[in-house]
Amino acid sequence: MTGYSELAGELRRRNVRSIALQFPEGMKRKAREIALFLRKEGFSVIVSADPCYGACDLASDALRLVDALVHFGHTPLGDPDPKVIFEPVSVDFDPGVLKGAVHHFRKSTIGLVTTAQHVHLLPAMVRVLADSGIGAVTRPGSRGCSEGQILGCAFEAARIPSVEEILYVGTGIFHPLGVRLATGKRVIALDPLTGTAREVDEDRFLRKRFALIEKARSADAFGFIVSSKTGQNRLSLAREMASGCPNAVILLMREVDPGELLNLGFPAYVNFACPRLAYDDQPRFPAPVLTPQEFRILTGETDFSSYTIDEMQ
Ligand code: SF4
Numbered sequence: 001m002t003g004y005s006e007l008a009g010e011l012r013r014r015n016v017r018s019i020a021l022q023f024p025e026g027m028k029r030k031a032r033e034i035a036l037f038l039r040k041e042g043f044s045v046i047v048s049a050d051p052c053y054g055a056c057d058l059a060s061d062a063l064r065l066v067d068a069l070v071h072f073g074h075t076p077l078g079d080p081d082p083k084v085i086f087e088p089v090s091v092d093f094d095p096g097v098l099k100g101a102v103h104h105f106r107k108s109t110i111g112l113v114t115t116a117q118h119v120h121l122l123p124a125m126v127r128v129l130a131d132s133g134i135g136a137v138t139r140p141g142s143r144g145c146s147e148g149q150i151l152g153c154a155f156e157a158a159r160i161p162s163v164e165e166i167l168y169v170g171t172g173i174f175h176p177l178g179v180r181l182a183t184g185k186r187v188i189a190l191d192p193l194t195g196t197a198r199e200v201d202e203d204r205f206l207r208k209r210f211a212l213i214e215k216a217r218s219a220d221a222f223g224f225i226v227s228s229k230t231g232q233n234r235l236s237l238a239r240e241m242a243s244g245c246p247n248a249v250i251l252l253m254r255e256v257d258p259g260e261l262l263n264l265g266f267p268a269y270v271n272f273a274c275p276r277l278a279y280d281d282q283p284r285f286p287a288p289v290l291t292p293q294e295f296r297i298l299t300g301e302t303d304f305s306s307y308t309i310d311e312m313q
Helices: 004-012 027-042 095-104 119-131 174-183 203-216 235-243 257-266 275-280 292-298
Strands: 020-024 044-048 068-072 084-087 110-116 135-137 165-169 187-188 198-199 222-227 246-251 268-271
Touching: 004 027, 004 068, 004 084, 020 027, 027 044, 027 068, 095 119, 095 165, 095 198, 095 222, 110 119, 110 257, 119 135, 174 222, 174 275, 203 292, 222 235, 235 246, 235 292, 268 275, 268 292
Parallel strands: 020 044, 020 068, 068 084, 110 135, 110 165, 165 187, 222 246, 222 268
Antiparallel strands: 187 198
16 A cells, blocks of 8 residues: 555555554654544544554554554565555665675575565566576575564574575674574675675674673572463563562563663663563663573573574564
């Protein structure tokens, strides 16, 4: 669906009269324009104005008040409520930009992964690589991801046994780092908007995580952070791990906020909510926030040499 008129048509086809709209942070400025357009089309509209970072965080409170929820910016996770309409955002670029990454590869067959915004260009990317003498292999992702698509909490599409090198096409440094840690393969990250390609090096990241685990060793109590968001619930895992740790307390939270962690006052936390919180937001937190895998390293259950990235099922 590309235009708002098409969205209005789809809503009419579904006999929907009242709707809630939900936007990721980067799209919230569009809320006013889209809401006013749909109001003029005759719909009763509510905008969910809470923070939203993924399809794992559907506005279920708002959905209870309306006939349908339109969730912008993300592809569905798993098997979503049929009352939710997903409006992912596609970001175009010239697939010819991939030619600039070809000289980084040592093999003639590689794996290829990208994010939801660019996944519509995957066939064109495969063709450009083939024209440059590189065979690209893709595989389906997990958590509802399509062929070749990864999320910041799901790297299954990168687990391609037949390749030793992987090309990640997308922006940011976290996703290619995740691919590297999830697969152990050589990863080249290409930013398709700037054309910059570089090999991923995880050393600095691992050094920081090691230091954090060491800092958490002196903690005499651990807050196990469990999210109440629709697609981030890992309560069973938290309960299972807490059963072996008498000084762990499960904390149910909607937004994992540094101020709340400060108020709670635990000397260390383990994050069972969105895995990216522990990685990206650590500088904002008042105490070490480990992943479940890092907590297992701390307790001696596993070893740092087999460090794995945190993923959701
Ligand atoms: Fe994105 Fe985190 Fe949600 Fe996964 S859990 S979809 S990384 S916001």
